[in-house]
Amino acid sequence: MESGAVRYGIIGVGMMGREHMVNLAHLRSEGATVTCVADPHPSSLEHALDLARSLHAPPPAVFPGHRQLLDSGLCDVVVVSSPNMTHFEILMDIINHHKPHHVLVEKPLCTTVEDCRKIVNATKRRPDILVQVGLEYRYMPPVSKLIDIVKSGILGHVKMVAIREHRFPFLVKVNNWNRFNVNTGGTLVEKCCHFFDLMRLFAAANPVRVMASGSIDVNHKDETYDGKVPDIIDNAFVIVEFDNGTRGMLDLCMFAEGSKNEQEISVVGDIGKGEAFVPESIVHVGLRAEGRAGVKIEKAEDARIKYDGLHHGSSYLEHLHFLSVIKGESIDAPAVSLMDGLLSVAIGVAAQLSIEKGRFITIQEILQC
CATH class of the missing domain: 3.40.50.720 (NAD(P)-binding Rossmann-like Domain)
Structure with missing residues (x-):
């Protein structure tokens, strides 16, 4: 065009x-x-x-x-x-x-x-x-900055990616459609596909298998819609193993409003470690050789942003x-x-199934469904 x-x-x-x-x-x-x-x-x-x-x-x-x-x-x-x-x-x-x-x-x-x-x-x-x-989420300034840091190689070969999202419950939507797995794909698809996508980016690899533990412990338990109680989980731990040996972990809690940051992302390589914090919009970078005293803190900003909106620009x-x-x-x-979208969903589906089955789920069995 x-x-x-x-x-x-x-x-x-x-x-x-x-x-x-x-x-x-x-x-x-x-x-x-x-x-x-x-x-x-x-x-x-x-x-x-x-x-x-x-x-x-x-x-x-x-x-x-x-x-x-x-x-x-x-x-x-x-x-x-x-x-x-x-x-x-x-x-x-x-x-x-x-x-x-x-x-x-x-x-x-x-x-x-x-x-x-x-x-x-x-x-x-x-x-x-x-x-x-x-x-x-790839575009959030601190996340984007961390992506660039990882791609630069300064952290060495990425071995571990840990993402924590501690936040408020799901918002109310039209006809309360987001209260049920059949409509959303499940919390780990609906919300967390963002984080599984980031894990793939940081790992520069594809997922192999997934293990998860999660439940609905606090939110929505006293709600009913047409006689049905919501079935979306409100907290989980998820481990993702990638085909290059990198491991990722998600720590999700949706009754954690008392948090300074909603997202905390840690990427650890064999040389150093990088972290991104949202909404503080800061990035930490440290090398093993320099220890704690050498950790640098940088503000992440993007002058192109004209509107911050709901997702920090x-x-x-x-x-x-x-x-x-x-x-x-x-x-x-x-x-x-589209393949990025598919694989982010596949990891979420595997995590939901892992909670249900109580075992590791391979991505291959999900892709063959």
């Missing part, structure tokens, strides 16, 4: 869809404009129109469903920010539509590995479509990069590929 105005449609304008609207409004100078939105819930459409007015943006056309949006011809790029369990059907409709639409799909790509694989294979028939998966940078690829200003492919 030649540089110039790029028209966006947003499918699903709940909390995250509206967050995308704000990010794109801050990219008007780059040619981004939201021309249409789709959502089956009238209240969500009203909120989107109110938001457009507050942003002094032209009112987008509104549609009750994604097919009407695709048929309208009003957009070149589609952001899929609808509930997880709707991603597969929507993506297949986009891929099979006669008009090509580039796609940014929120994580997780799909809720099952089988559906992810079908999307990967279907997209191979559409070389005219660019698809990026919204694993935007990462969604803005995600859009900025994808837009440059769409406009042909960057020769890079989308930063997060």
Whole structure:
């Protein structure tokens, strides 16, 4: 696509869809404009129109469903920010539509590995479509800085990756869809695909097997929806082994609001150690030879960010990069590929199954499902 105005449609304008609207409004100078939105819930459409007015943006056309949006011809790029369990059907409709639409799909790509694989294979028939998966944690300034540090080799060969997320419970969503595994894929797919994606990046390897322990201990236990009690876990430990010998560990707790940082990421090589802290947005780097006294603390910032939003500027940078690829200003492919999306889901599915079965789960058996 030649540089110039790029028209966006947003499918699903709940909390995250509206967050995308704000990010794109801050990219008007780059040619981004939201021309249409789709959502089956009238209240969500009203909120989107109110938001457009507050942003002094032209009112987008509104549609009750994604097919009407695709048929309208009003957009070149589609952001899929609808509930997880709707991603597969929507993506297949986009891929099979006669008009090509580039796609940014929120994580997780799909809720099952089988559906992810079908999307990967279907997209191979559409070389005219660019698809990026919204694993935007890669773009958070402290995480991005740590990725660069690891790639520089200063830490040596990465041996261990430890990620801690201690945070608040899941937010309330439309019709409480995120309270049930059947809709989300499970907490370790819905939320933690971000961290499994980062583990793969830091390890520079692919997962082999997964062991997890987790449960629902505090959150949502007194909630009922149509007579059903939520089944999403609220805490877990997950160990991931990679094919180059690196090991990763996730420590998740969703009733830990009393934390200074929501995410703490540690990468240890045979020469040194790096750490990233969010939202403090600082990075620690230390070499074994220099000991504790030699640890350097650096602030992580990115001057390009015009809007911090819900994810510390990462969604803005995600859009900025994808837009440059769409406009042909960057020769890079989308930063997060469909295979990245598939494997982040596969690790989460393996972790959920490991909790259920009480044993290690190999990635191979998950990919063969």
